[in-house]
Amino acid sequence: MKLIVVLLAIALTVSVALCGIAYFDYPGVFDQDAIPLGLDLSGGSLLVFEADTKESPSADDMNAVISMMRSRLDTLGYTEAAVTKSGEKRIQIEIPEISDPGEASAKLGATAVLTFRNADGDIVLDGDDIAGAKAQYGPTSSVSGKYEHYVSVTLTSAAVSKFSAATTAAAAQSASKKNYISIMLDENVISQPYVSETITSSDIMISGSFDEAGASYLAGVIAAGRLPFALKEIQAQSLSPQLGESALTSSLIAGGIGVILVMLFMMLVYKMPGFVASIALLEYT
Incomplete structure (x- = not known):
């Protein structure tokens, strides 16, 4: 027995x-599929970015960019990706499992400059005005009660007054239908809420038909911080598996x-x- x-x-x-x-x-x-693979086994993409500055950035600024890129990749789940400094002004990023360099660059959001703009295109807030961001799931409207994935953004104390003034001005243009604030990542509008009254809260909700992954990605990019300088892509290529x-x-x-x-x-x-x-x-x- x-x-x-x-x-x-x-x-x-x-x-x-x-x-x-x-x-x-x-x-x-x-x-x-249960094993995270590196470039030698899965292939992937190689991206090289250069600091778009006249002079070479400081070592601290370069390290800050590397840290932010690392944070964005971890948020996306690419823990096997590698981010390294190449020379004085360049950063090299190797991302496994993404064979299309264009897709890799888009997912990484290399520049990822967040701005809040009024109907005339004027910037009323930027990344320096953000204290934090996190992905959440819940009702996005008190009227419909619809539950959605969204990003909750917290403004700095200095930004609250600027945003209050911007929403006051926007609300006054309801007759011309210019009463909105565009929330943009680089040059892409990710949300364009209409404003009916002055907003004095430090907490802002960004909604835009996100799924869970999309909300988490955007929150991670915003929370990772604004890059200390602009980056320009100088190389993008697909890498074949080495082994x-x-x-x-x-x-x-x-x-x-x-x-x-x-x-x-x-x-x-x-x-x-x-x-x-x-x-x-x-x-x-």
Whole structure:
């Protein structure tokens, strides 16, 4: 009877190791999608940006840009991406899994200058006026009560008075339908709320038919801060995998066989304690 229990335990453990558990979103050892891949295995994009300044920026400013880019990539889930300084004015970014350099640049939002503009195009607020931003889900209108993903932005104390003056001026133009404030990222309008009265709150809601990923991305870009100088893209190219699919498959097979052999040894020698140790090994793996 004990032998049957041990054999069943071995079969169950091996099955979980190989196939995973779909219900709990637990991957098997051969599930390549569950493993974040670097450029050598997945390929990706290479982007090079140069500081658009007459003189070379300071080391602190360059490090600040690298930190902001790193934060944006982490927000997007590209934890395997690499951001490095190249020379005095250039920053090189390698992003795995995105083969289209244009898509990589768009997702990164390399310049990502946030501005609030009135109907005449005048800037009333910019990134320096933002104290913080976070993605949220909830009602965006007290009238409809509709729940949506949106970005909650907190203004600095100095910006509250500027925004109050801008919304007062905008509300006065309701007859000409110019009573709106455009919220722009670079030259793209991401939201254009209409203003009916003066807004004196330090909290602003940016809504625009976002999904969860879109709201999180925008909040991350805003929260990461404004770049200390403008960047211009000087190189964008697609990179092919250096090792290829066969290398990844061989590595997974070898690793899977090794894990299974270790689990079999522990369960055959130590019985139930070995089974428990195998479960712990699976969780660690």
